[in-house]
Amino acid sequence: MTPLHGLRIIECASFVAAPSACMTLAQLGADVIRVDPIGGAADYRRWPVAPSGTSLYWTALNRGKRSVAVNMRSDEGRELVTALVAEAGILVDNVVGRRWMSYENLSARRADLIHLHLQGHADGRPAVDYTVNAEVGVPTITGRESDAAPVNHVLPAWDLVTGMTVTTGVLAALHERTATGQGAYIEVALADVATAGVANLGWLGEARLRGAERPKHGNHVYGSFGTDFETADGERVMVVALTEHQWHALRKVTGTEDVFSALEPALNVDLNQEADRYRVRETIAAILRPWFAARPLPVVAEDLNSARVLWGRYRGMPELVDDPSPVLSTVDQPGIGEVPSARSPLRWGGEYGGTASAPGLGEHTETVLSDVLGLSTTEIARLHDAGVVASGEA
Amino acid sequence: MTPLHGLRIIECASFVAAPSACMTLAQLGADVIRVDPIGGAADYRRWPVAPSGTSLYWTALNRGKRSVAVNMRSDEGRELVTALVAEAGILVDNVVGRRWMSYENLSARRADLIHLHLQGHADGRPAVDYTVNAEVGVPTITGRESDAAPVNHVLPAWDLVTGMTVTTGVLAALHERTATGQGAYIEVALADVATAGVANLGWLGEARLRGAERPKHGNHVYGSFGTDFETADGERVMVVALTEHQWHALRKVTGTEDVFSALEPALNVDLNQEADRYRVRETIAAILRPWFAARPLPVVAEDLNSARVLWGRYRGMPELVDDPSPVLSTVDQPGIGEVPSARSPLRWGGEYGGTASAPGLGEHTETVLSDVLGLSTTEIARLHDAGVVASGEA
Numbered sequence: 001m002t003p004l005h006g007l008r009i010i011e012c013a014s015f016v017a018a019p020s021a022c023m024t025l026a027q028l029g030a031d032v033i034r035v036d037p038i039g040g041a042a043d044y045r046r047w048p049v050a051p052s053g054t055s056l057y058w059t060a061l062n063r064g065k066r067s068v069a070v071n072m073r074s075d076e077g078r079e080l081v082t083a084l085v086a087e088a089g090i091l092v093d094n095v096v097g098r099r100w101m102s103y104e105n106l107s108a109r110r111a112d113l114i115h116l117h118l119q120g121h122a123d124g125r126p127a128v129d130y131t132v133n134a135e136v137g138v139p140t141i142t143g144r145e146s147d148a149a150p151v152n153h154v155l156p157a158w159d160l161v162t163g164m165t166v167t168t169g170v171l172a173a174l175h176e177r178t179a180t181g182q183g184a185y186i187e188v189a190l191a192d193v194a195t196a197g198v199a200n201l202g203w204l205g206e207a208r209l210r211g212a213e214r215p216k217h218g219n220h221v222y223g224s225f226g227t228d229f230e231t232a233d234g235e236r237v238m239v240v241a242l243t244e245h246q247w248h249a250l251r252k253v254t255g256t257e258d259v260f261s262a263l264e265p266a267l268n269v270d271l272n273q274e275a276d277r278y279r280v281r282e283t284i285a286a287i288l289r290p291w292f293a294a295r296p297l298p299v300v301a302e303d304l305n306s307a308r309v310l311w312g313r314y315r316g317m318p319e320l321v322d323d324p325s326p327v328l329s330t331v332d333q334p335g336i337g338e339v340p341s342a343r344s345p346l347r348w349g350g351e352y353g354g355t356a357s358a359p360g361l362g363e364h365t366e367t368v369l370s371d372v373l374g375l376s377t378t379e380i381a382r383l384h385d386a387g388v389v390a391s392g393e394a
Numbered sequence: 395m396t397p398l399h400g401l402r403i404i405e406c407a408s409f410v411a412a413p414s415a416c417m418t419l420a421q422l423g424a425d426v427i428r429v430d431p432i433g434g435a436a437d438y439r440r441w442p443v444a445p446s447g448t449s450l451y452w453t454a455l456n457r458g459k460r461s462v463a464v465n466m467r468s469d470e471g472r473e474l475v476t477a478l479v480a481e482a483g484i485l486v487d488n489v490v491g492r493r494w495m496s497y498e499n500l501s502a503r504r505a506d507l508i509h510l511h512l513q514g515h516a517d518g519r520p521a522v523d524y525t526v527n528a529e530v531g532v533p534t535i536t537g538r539e540s541d542a543a544p545v546n547h548v549l550p551a552w553d554l555v556t557g558m559t560v561t562t563g564v565l566a567a568l569h570e571r572t573a574t575g576q577g578a579y580i581e582v583a584l585a586d587v588a589t590a591g592v593a594n595l596g597w598l599g600e601a602r603l604r605g606a607e608r609p610k611h612g613n614h615v616y617g618s619f620g621t622d623f624e625t626a627d628g629e630r631v632m633v634v635a636l637t638e639h640q641w642h643a644l645r646k647v648t649g650t651e652d653v654f655s656a657l658e659p660a661l662n663v664d665l666n667q668e669a670d671r672y673r674v675r676e677t678i679a680a681i682l683r684p685w686f687a688a689r690p691l692p693v694v695a696e697d698l699n700s701a702r703v704l705w706g707r708y709r710g711m712p713e714l715v716d717d718p719s720p721v722l723s724t725v726d727q728p729g730i731g732e733v734p735s736a737r738s739p740l741r742w743g744g745e746y747g748g749t750a751s752a753p754g755l756g757e758h759t760e761t762v763l764s765d766v767l768g769l770s771t772t773e774i775a776r777l778h779d780a781g782v783v784a785s786g787e788a
Contacts, residue, residue: 003569004570045668060599061595122719126704130620132706134622136711138549140708140709140711151547153532155532155547160591163558175572179400187744188739192721200455200736202450218546219545238524274439308520312529314528314531327516348579
């Protein structure tokens with residue numbers, strides 16, 4: 001599972017989006033070299049952290065990469081990074097205000113360079129997932145109808161979507177370069193990914209037609225039937241009936257077929273239509289709730305599975321760790337110990353790829369300068385002594 | 395902006411993930427042919443819908459594609475789809491239980507086929523975004539500390555992440571095929587994308603170390619300082635201070651520097667450390683709140699921007715439509731009229747690409763059978779009369 005074997009990518013980025021992109025490319029076989037300032041970038045100590053202070057976040061997002069630490073405020077440091085980019089031919093960055101790292105400067109050194117520059121807003125203003133999500137309107141429609149205030153979701157979803165948009169852009173440019181010899185300068189803004197995301201779901205088209213906001217609807221699935229139920233033993237399940245088949249399976253297993261048949265003429269709805277299921281969602285949920293409340297989770301699970309109902313159980317993250325999916329493995333991470341670590345979810349010929357630990361900051365400074373740039377031991381030692389590069393955390 | 399010009403992709407999929415993937419590939423220049431059953435797949439009428447019944451969701455997720463409608467329960471229909479896949483050489487599908495559409499069968503007709511198969515769970519069990527999100531633990535840590543029940547977020551985030559994971563897989567396989575001539579069978583499960591997603595943020599590593607769930611924390615940003623504030627005119631803003639620079643900008647503009655300097659020894663914290671900002675987040679928010687409450691949004695906005703504070707305003711989706719970002723355009727969509735429509739957020743050489751409307755179901759059946767498979771008008775008419783294919787909604 002190394003379709004990108006032979007590819008080399010320089011990453012000058014931090015936080016979630018670009019690092020997760022480059023980690024994905026590393027999982028697919030690319031040699032990814034993350035270049036950081038000496039001492040680390042702003043994400044190096046981000047929470048969650050282990051008792052030692054080692055960041056679980058940073059180490060999870062930078063697995064399988066090589067790490068080089070360079071003082072990019074020095075001319076020599078900038079020249080080293082420029083040379084690495086020119087050698088590798090692919091750069092992913094999310095830095096602001098480094099003129100020497102512009103496509104114009106870098107492509108003068110490597111004509112067919114692929115340079116993907118990640119931004120907050122497309123006009124250069126900064127943004128992070130949490131500010132962008134507020135701006136595109138998702139918290140306003142999240143939560144219960146009685147919640148007056150917006151509800152932020154905790155998942156930095158746009159960061160993750162943007163990460164995979166970055167890999168898509170890099171690989172599309174690579175396809176074109178292979179075919180034509182031409183490089184590319186590609187920009188992508190987190191805010192644009194989020195705006196396009198809500199537009200692509202039809203939500204902006206709806207807002208325009210409606211002329212007003214969609215009301216909040218708690219844990220219901222919009223435009224269909226889906227919501228959560230509590231079981232007799234205090235567990236919770238999310239049950240969804242998008243298709244007519246799923247809806248009939250749910251009615252049958254809960255013994256509510258006659259109730260819903262009688263309800264349809266009474267409410268003047270056709271519950272085979274998902275729009276009508278959405279309209280009377282609270283009534284449907286109220287009719288189904290006692291069935292779940294009367295059964296403990298193991299019985300609910302067996303019955304729903306036998307009936308082929310679409311459902312999932314609410315779990316806490318400690319449970320995911322205790323009952324790991326095959327996409328998870330563990331690695332021995334210095335500073336942390338054995339830690340759950342995901343493989344790429346892309347299976348090649350039925351197989352998940354491997355896992356790897358994250359590098360120590362600057363762990364590969366010397367080997368990269370030697371292997372990629374061909375610098376001598378003496379020269380590397382001089383750069384080290386002059387504070388231009390660092391090995392290890394220095 | 396057509397790096398994928400010349401590529402042809404067959405899509406046999408529905409709902410969000412795979413259709414958004416193939417739409418992205420179409421935006422990058424590929425000829426994407428979505429093949430549907432006659433009358434449409436299960437997603438064809440999904441909400442939101444226009445008054446005419448045309449789905450804003452379906453048309454938003456299938457823009458720029460060509461549409462072919464085939465009766466895949468007939469031998470002839472299956473043969474036509476098999477022939478299209480063999481001609482195109484790339485297939486993306488999310489269907490369950492179609493043995494004739496297996497990689498084994500299809501690659502017998504096209505040895506270097508790239509076939510990406512999207513699943514719910516990796517073991518074949520069905521799943522959708524809402525069930526998967528429950529299973530990976532995100533709703534359990536979303537919402538206020540006082541919310542006993544899980545809070546679903548409304549954004550189908552895993553669908554969107556999975557869509558871009560699909561494009562990444564297809565393009566990585568394409569790179570390998572160009573280099574070696576070898577095709578690939580790639581599988582990706584929505585549940586694996588979600589599990590890997592929470593693992594990649596360090597959340598599973600944290601759950602393992604903590605041995606318990608992280609508490610809910612409302613609209614706060616985990617491990618740093620970020621939360622929402624209401625302004626004097628009833629607007630809301632999300633304010634974030636991840637870096638020391640952002641934190642000092644926020645203190646300065648709100649005139650709270652001395653307060654926080656006095657607070658540090660009193661609470662025994664160093665607020666230059668984001669972990670400490672997180673620990674006393676409620677106190678920080680309480681100290682900052684009056685500043686926001688005393689100023690209307692225009693003043694808040696100007697002051698925060700001048701001070702280079704990282705913030706965003708909570709907007710509703712109708713506002714996004716009224717103040718469109720350059721990533722948005724409009725298209726004239728039959729059945730709807732003029733509708734907001736996103737370009738690809740990937741800018742190539744500084745330019746957003748174009749936009750396109752969605753096809754009518756089966757709009758391109760005849761031209762595709764003619765152009766791609768070379769069928770004669772007579773043969774196409776016969777297939778049409780026999781109910782093997784349909785043009786338009788039939």
